[in-house]
Amino acid sequence: MTDDRIVTNGPRNGWNGQGVNADTKTASCPAPHSGKTPAPLPRADRGAKSPASDAGIAGNTGTSNTSNTSNIPGSSIAHASKTDASRLPSIATAPTLNSSETLDACRVGRLAPSPTGRMHIGNVYAALAAWLSVRAERPHTAADPNLPILPNHSGILRLRIEDIDTPRVRKDADRWIMDDLHWLGLDWDGDPVYQSDRFDLYDQALHDLCDAGLLYPCFCSRAEIRAASAPQEGDGYVIYPGTCARLDSTERDRRLAEKRRHSWRVHLPQEQLDFDDAVFGTQEFDLARQIGDTVLRRSDGLYAYQLAVVVDDLLMGVNDVVRGRDLLRSTALQLWIRDRMAECGWHSQPSIDTDLPAAAHHAHTATRTPHTANNFGNIPAPSAAIRFAHLPLIDDPSGKRLAKRDRALDLGVLREEGVTPESVIGYCAWLLRLRNTPEPISAHDLLKDFSWDPLRADHTDRACDPTALFA
Known part of the structure; x- marks a missing residue:
């Protein structure tokens, strides 16, 4: 395809290559989204409680930012919508880090669910791995003896709700996801970030x-x-x-x-x-x-x-x-x-x-x-x-990838049936090869033993039979 592609090793300030505009014109670039982006669905978690838990998770309030392509906000990438932090899972007290050297030692991860439905076992499996990867990070050591050490871990884990595919977003799904994470014992730091903002x-x-x-x-x-x-x-x-x-x-x-x-x-x-x-x-x-x-x-x-x-x-x-x-x-x-x-x-x-x-x-x-x-x-x-850590996929018995349409593995269904969070975490720990058997265990109890080595040794895709799960 050599002749079919644009050459990009020429000037970087305009269009390059065969059949492509040679000058840079504003009209040649995409128009901003202002006034054209489909409005995100209303967030049903605004001050409401989760239907699955009396504890609930308070949601974001406010409106999305309007489009402004004249600059990039700095520390005020203000998501006008803010979740009531007092109702989020508890977070570890962390020191202020002021140097790039220190930040290089700080592990920053993210949970990034799409609010298209209830979490299923495959989502929990990935979320648990992401949570452990950050939370199990050992406190860093530094030449500076005055550098504060985190009491439990040295990482930060953010929650990002990936809700830009608005036709697929389901009302209340962000609240269900946050409540399920809370139920599982998977916490995060700070307010959720919504892509729609x-x-x-x-x-x-x-x-x-x-x-x-x-x-x-x-x-x-x-x-x-x-x-x-x-x-x-x-x-x-x-x-x-x-x-x-x-x-x-x-x-x-x-x-x-x-x-x-x-x-x-x-x-x-x-x-x-x-x-x-x-x-x-x-x-x-x-x-x-x-x-x-x-x-x-x-x-x-x-x-x-x-x-x-x-x-x-x-x-x-x-x-x-x-x-x-x-x-x-x-x-x-x-x-x-x-x-x-x-x-x-x-x-x-x-x-x-x-x-x-x-x-x-x-x-x-x-x-x-x-x-x-x-x-x-x-x-x-x-x-x-x-x-980067990429996980083996979770398939159903026929070899197809698990999806949110598999209601038998839906956390809402499992919770209604009385399945405990420890049972779900234990099963996912077994899928991650952190345990030899799918015995119940809390996420916190997995921290001391977390390693990527078991997955390196066995990274074939996993099979999950809904009919035998938590029987």
Whole structure:
């Protein structure tokens, strides 16, 4: 596909390559979302109690930020919606960290559920692994004897509700998820962050990538793409063939002027990207051949996961990512996007995160450095210190991946049937190979024994039979 792809090793301040606009014009970049983004569903947890627990979890209040692409907020990436922290699971008291050296030693992870339904066993399995990865981190030692040590752990765990795919968001699902996490004993630090409050950040990121000459509009339908592409490596992943990357500027501008429905894709070069995974070891991906040009904003105006997660992980200072092995390919893509954003001036720096309570300030705050041709190299690659751990998938007896439609493994159903949180945690600990048998145990009691070694030794996908579970 060499001749079909845009060349990206030329000037970075405009469109590059065959058939692509050579100058940078505001009109060539996507319009901001202001006034066009579908409004997020009302959050049913505003001051309400969970139907499954008298304790309840108070929810966010307020409205989403309006789109503003003129700047990137700093420590005031204010999510106008705030959850009543007094009703969240308790958090450890943490010291204020004021140097980048200290922050490098601070593990920052995230729980990132999508509010599309109730949690199931597969979700708990992934959430438990992410929680243990951060909470089991041993207190760091430093040359500075005055550096305070966390009483129980040295990591920060954030809760991010990934609710940008508004057609799939279910009313109350965010509250169910928070209540289930509380029931399981999986706590987090600070207020939940809602992606639906952050469209202005995604707007700015998209414009910066566009200004760097990395995006182009794609007018292809899904049917057209599938007809022109072949699934890769037997997993059904479709590589975009670069059809719209080859449009000349006249044709592209004509279609845009006609307001033809289109998405925005990022061009990936013919380069190899490698990263280390705590479970699956070294991973190598040919960006153009194995991933291809990827949608960052959909034709319906919604932002794609691949952009939103990069922006959020970068600005939240996340350096510990735990998720399913089906996202290994996405990790390579996201690392590449993250480094391009660093070249555009996006990076994290130690500061006070206003989303964490005063007693728990560990944070990276978004900053945006004005960039010129002379200072790209001065921005450290933000992906260098991230630890990734991709988990084996959980399948049903037929070999299909578990989904929220599998009601037998729904936490709401299990809780109604009297299954204890220790039983659920114990079963997931067994799936993680932290226990030889699925015996009941609390999440806290797993901390002292947590290691990635058992999964490294056995990272085949797991089978879960709903009919035999907790029988």
